Amino acid sequence: MTAPRALRGSRTARVPRHDDRRRTFPALPPRPGTQGDFAATWWGNAWVESMEETALDTARLQRGRKYAGSGHVDAITVTPGRVTAYVHGSRPRPYRTEIRLRTLDDEGWEDLLDAAAARPDHIAALLDKDMPHTLAASADLLPTAGDLTPDCSCPDDGYPCKHAAALCYQTARLLDEDPFVLFLMRGRGEQEVLADLTRRSLTRAATERAATPPPMPTVAAAQALAPRTRPALPPPFPVPAQPGRPPSYPQVSGAPDPLALDLLASEAAARAHTFLTTGLDPVGALTPWQDAVRLAAAHPGSGLTASTRALYRDLAAALDRTPTDLARAVAAWRQGGPAGLAALEEPWDPPAGPFDRARPALVAADFPHFRPWRNRLSTGSLQLRFGRDTLWYGYESDRGREDWWPRGTPDTDPVGALAALLGR
Structure with a gap:
């Protein structure tokens, strides 16, 4: 069962699709009420979460949420890797606001389309404007924390500013209405995706028909019951190449959460398969x-x-x-x-060597204000932690709060880890 979507089906049907990889949606009407989840579907809220988890100022998020609910966001244009709109703020002239995200490469699209074509219920769900959990997870279709990059022409240097936050919240309502908008953000339009799924489904059906096994041989009852020496047992079946896929669990009132069941069943299957193949x-x-x-x-x-x-x-x-x-x-x-x-979780005292050379390297790269403590180098809002694996891990906090959160990509070089933390 899908979550109720009051907007679904009315707006996108009137939008001309001259270019399948560029869609512009008229400004959405104001949304009454700002309590609870902003979106109506799990994937719409997952889109919002990817911004909320990396936001450095919850007050800006709240103002952006009010902007979105009050109709401050104009028409939204979606193209591969980009969502843009004009957002009205405190000045007469609206600000040009943009959210960028990574598009899927060819391998990612192959994984996603193969996963969809392998299960007719996935295709049926997409045609009904629903997004199955397992399909979204098969190729990282939904953004994760740090996957969305906001940009705005306003002077506010917040991450994100309230205008970018408003665009993110309003985009979640578009995803509620049509999950194919998420496919477009990742690089391919709806018609292109449906055509590819149709081709794969037909090919798969033809292959399965051609591979139908012959009927099993029969044995007469007299022959089966005749006294004889039983042969040795056959060897065990070979271990399958991949772990099995769990069944789809229905959403039933009072029953366990189907997503949690799917997660635990998939985990058990993967561990059992690894144990069978490696003994570990x-x-x-x-x-x-x-x-x-x-x-x-x-x-x-x-x-x-x-x-x-x-x-x-x-x-x-x-x-x-x-x-x-x-x-x-x-x-x-x-x-x-x-x-x-x-x-x-583990502060420690590194031996002499790479940690001692880190501060001179940062000073040489024009980052002189890092203070050492055990395996950590810190400023008011940035921190590098030297791991026991000899990698540097980036952290970020609001200035003065000492509330450190992991950010960026680990690096053997402290300057490289800092550059990843700062997005350079």
Whole structure:
């Protein structure tokens, strides 16, 4: 069952599609009420989460949410990797606002389209303007924390400013109405995607018909019951190339969350397959906390949809942690796996060597204000942590708050890690 969508189907049907990779949507009407989730679907809220998790000022988010709900965002144009609109602010002239995101490469599209074509229920869901969880996760279709880059012509240097936040919230309403807008953001238009899915479905159906096995041979009952020496048992079946896919779990009132069931079943299948092929449990050496962080980090959402909030809440409560602790640990795991989590949680005293050479290298690169403490170099809002794996991990905090969150990509060079943190 899909979430109710009051806007679905009325607006996009009237938009001419001269160019399948460029769509412009008229300004959406004001949205009454600003409490609860802004979007009506899980994927619309996942889009909002990717911005909210990296925002440095919640006050700007709230103002942007009010701007979106009050109709300050003009017509929205969507092209591959880009969402643009004019947003009205406090000045008479509106600001040109833009959100950029990564498009999928050819391999990513192959994974996504193969996953959709392999299951007729996925195609049916898309045609009904619904987005299956497993399909969205098959090729990182939904943005994760840090995947959206806002830009605005206003003088506000917030990340994001309230105009970019308003555009992000309003874009979530477009995704509620038509998930194919998300495909367009990632690089391909609706007609192009549907044509490719049709071709793959026909090819798959023809292949399956051609591979129909012959009928199994029969044995007469007298022959089967005749006394005889039983042959040796046949060898075991070979291990399949990939773990099996769990069934689709329905959304039933009072039943466990279907997304959590799908996550646990997929996890069990993957661990069993690895154990059969290698004799090793890939997560057996992890502590309960590390395993909980790993599970949450593998989840396609970002922690703010109803289903993902429940997952974070339950995992954190089981280990006497808070959902914020878990969200911060997930960000560290996605940054560097177990080593990234260790960099978050374990201050240590590195031996003489790379750590001692870091400050002169930063000074030479015009970053002289980093202060050392154990394995960390800090300014008021930036921090580099030297991990036991000899990589540098970037962190960021609001100035004066000491609320450090992992950001950027680890690097063997402190200057390179700082450049990734600053987006250079």
